[in-house]
Amino acid sequence: MRGVLLNIIDHKATPYVIMVAFAMFMLSPFIWMTLSAFKTHQETFLSPPTYFPEKPTLEAFSNAWFEAPIPTYLKNSLLTCIISTLIVIVAGAFTAFALSQFPYKGSNMVLGLFLFTRTIPPMAMLLPYYLILMKMNLLNTRTGIVLYLIYLNYPLVVWLLKGFFDSFPKDLIESAIVDGCSRTGTIFRIVVPVTATGIGAIAVVAFMWAWNEFFAPFLFLHYDELKPITVGLYYFVGDEVTYWNRMSAAGIFAVVPSLIFFLAAQKYIVKGMTAGAVKQ
Amino acid sequence: MNKTKSISNSAYGAILSIPGLVLMLAWVLVPFTYVIYLSFMRYDNMSPVVFSGFDNYMKVFTDYDFLIIVWRTITFSAGSTGFTLITSIILALCLNRMIRGSAVFRSLVVMPWAVPLILSGFLWSWMFHPAFGPISDLLMKFGVRDEALNIYKYPSTSMMGVVIADAWRRIPFLTIVTLAAFQGILQELYDASEVDGADSINNFFYITLPLASRPIMVGTLIMFMFSFRTIDVIYSMTPGGGIGKCTYVLGTYLFDHIYEILDFGKAAAISVVLIFFTFLIGAAFIYNTLRKE
Numbered sequence: 001m002r003g004v005l006l007n008i009i010d011h012k013a014t015p016y017v018i019m020v021a022f023a024m025f026m027l028s029p030f031i032w033m034t035l036s037a038f039k040t041h042q043e044t045f046l047s048p049p050t051y052f053p054e055k056p057t058l059e060a061f062s063n064a065w066f067e068a069p070i071p072t073y074l075k076n077s078l079l080t081c082i083i084s085t086l087i088v089i090v091a092g093a094f095t096a097f098a099l100s101q102f103p104y105k106g107s108n109m110v111l112g113l114f115l116f117t118r119t120i121p122p123m124a125m126l127l128p129y130y131l132i133l134m135k136m137n138l139l140n141t142r143t144g145i146v147l148y149l150i151y152l153n154y155p156l157v158v159w160l161l162k163g164f165f166d167s168f169p170k171d172l173i174e175s176a177i178v179d180g181c182s183r184t185g186t187i188f189r190i191v192v193p194v195t196a197t198g199i200g201a202i203a204v205v206a207f208m209w210a211w212n213e214f215f216a217p218f219l220f221l222h223y224d225e226l227k228p229i230t231v232g233l234y235y236f237v238g239d240e241v242t243y244w245n246r247m248s249a250a251g252i253f254a255v256v257p258s259l260i261f262f263l264a265a266q267k268y269i270v271k272g273m274t275a276g277a278v279k280q
Numbered sequence: 281m282n283k284t285k286s287i288s289n290s291a292y293g294a295i296l297s298i299p300g301l302v303l304m305l306a307w308v309l310v311p312f313t314y315v316i317y318l319s320f321m322r323y324d325n326m327s328p329v330v331f332s333g334f335d336n337y338m339k340v341f342t343d344y345d346f347l348i349i350v351w352r353t354i355t356f357s358a359g360s361t362g363f364t365l366i367t368s369i370i371l372a373l374c375l376n377r378m379i380r381g382s383a384v385f386r387s388l389v390v391m392p393w394a395v396p397l398i399l400s401g402f403l404w405s406w407m408f409h410p411a412f413g414p415i416s417d418l419l420m421k422f423g424v425r426d427e428a429l430n431i432y433k434y435p436s437t438s439m440m441g442v443v444i445a446d447a448w449r450r451i452p453f454l455t456i457v458t459l460a461a462f463q464g465i466l467q468e469l470y471d472a473s474e475v476d477g478a479d480s481i482n483n484f485f486y487i488t489l490p491l492a493s494r495p496i497m498v499g500t501l502i503m504f505m506f507s508f509r510t511i512d513v514i515y516s517m518t519p520g521g522g523i524g525k526c527t528y529v530l531g532t533y534l535f536d537h538i539y540e541i542l543d544f545g546k547a548a549a550i551s552v553v554l555i556f557f558t559f560l561i562g563a564a565f566i567y568n569t570l571r572k573e
């Protein structure tokens with residue numbers, strides 16, 4: 001019995017067979033979304049459903065792009081995500097670098113504080129943020145969303161960057177200081193150039209995190225011209241009928257930007273995530 | 281040389297990290313304190329805001345379905361985390377053993393990472409649709425079922441649906457973490473065990489799993505924490521909580537009080553309860569992360 005099982009497990013093809021099955025599961029929503037985006041509205045309501053569009057059409061794409069405010073939603077998403085990511089990375093890099101390379105009395109407590117804030121559920125911060133932004137007259141502004149996205153990403157980014165800087169060779173910094181470079185100088189002349197790709201990967205993670213955010217903009221924004229793409233998907237959900245083909249087209253527009261960033265930075269993200277989130 | 285060293289390294293570190301610390305205090309601890317303050321106020325958008333002691337907490341704990349909501353939240357997050365964990369280990373084992381094509385398959389299975397959770401909920405809700413979705417249709421075509429599969433008809437199957445949609449989006453992260461842990465194990469250990477006559481089942485249970493357990497543990501705790509507090513998938517897949525409110529969890533309960541019921545005092549109390557629960561999970565995570573090797 002065990003022998004038969006072992007023969008199956010140890011067979012060269014086994015990982016590929018299992019992998020193909022799971023890859024189908026992981027890819028099925030992508031496949032369904034892509035196929036449906038080429039269908040007409042009527043065809044998405046056929047029962048039994050069709051798999052390949054009977055008459056492939058770009059109608060859903062053109063509707064989502066020209067009639068629904070998808071370009072506006074995408075612009076809002078890009079704007080708020082990029083700005084908040086830049087702020088978080090720049091502010092977080094100095095903190096994380098100090099915590100990693102120049103520890104001081106109490107720096108462990110600071111680190112613990114960052115870890116603790118990571119465990120606070122963003123859902124629980126929705127109400128205080130809503131009221132604070134209301135008092136500051138920042139509801140229904142992109143600035144308000146950027147402020148919230150900074151909260152959302154900051155503890156995570158500091159923690160990931162710290163783990164990343166921990167693996168930075170100390171000798172490099174020390175020899176630069178011996179050569180007469182100031183400590184601040186080493187940051188800009190040595191650390192930043194050497195770690196640029198890694199920092200970029202962490203920026204991609206922060207960007208995707210912000211891109212994914214739904215409830216805060218859903219609660220804080222009421223005007224179509226300010227909404228990000230995640231909230232914008234609700235444009236296609238009506239009281240009576242959902243425009244699945246248009247939503248699929250919009251979904252493709254929503255996924256493509258972060259997917260491109262993600263696949264390009266994948267190798268470094270894997271390194272950064274495992275260094276920061278798991279190993280010391 | 282002496283000039284640049286006029287302050288010690290540790291003082292330099294403190295100065296360098298202060299701006300970031302201030303940012304965190306302003307952005308995280310201010311709203312955190314504010315929500316605790318709010319939870320002790322009567323703030324129902326009808327009468328003036330006044331101090332009300334533990335009234336809000338009493339209202340939460342005496343809600344007839346509070347315990348059921350907590351239980352559902354645990355079911356949802358445990359289900360999603362369990363499904364994610366098992367799938368991730370299988371995927372990581374396969375990727376780890378592949379000689380060729382590992383990079384391609386890895387890219388394919390981590391793609392859901394780039395999909396917003398809210399979209400994942402929409403897509404799965406549609407794929408599970410009894411009449412217009414492909415899952416029910418395929419099950420009938422292959423003869424697994426005689427009639428259409430309507431997961432939204434029963435509480436348990438509705439819960440399974442949201443668990444799948446949530447786990448689908450979380451598998452990539454844990455797969456990557458698990459794979460990295462597997463790859464960190466020295467090949468010599470496997471060579472030695474082969475000399476001792478161990479087979480691959482022994483190897484998995486006595487070498488692979490124990491040595492990779494800590495990173496997997498930390499990754500799993502992160503996933504559990506995230507599932508516990510995230511309701512995007514539930515919100516787009518079963519709006520209102522589905523049949524018998526079977527997917528109505530703590531997060532939905534909280535959001536309803538902010539968005540529909542407008543009782544901000546009670547919402548703040550629910551927020552604090554949610555923070556407390558996630559902190560229990562988080563404490564295990566922090567302990568595991570900061571513990572020395």
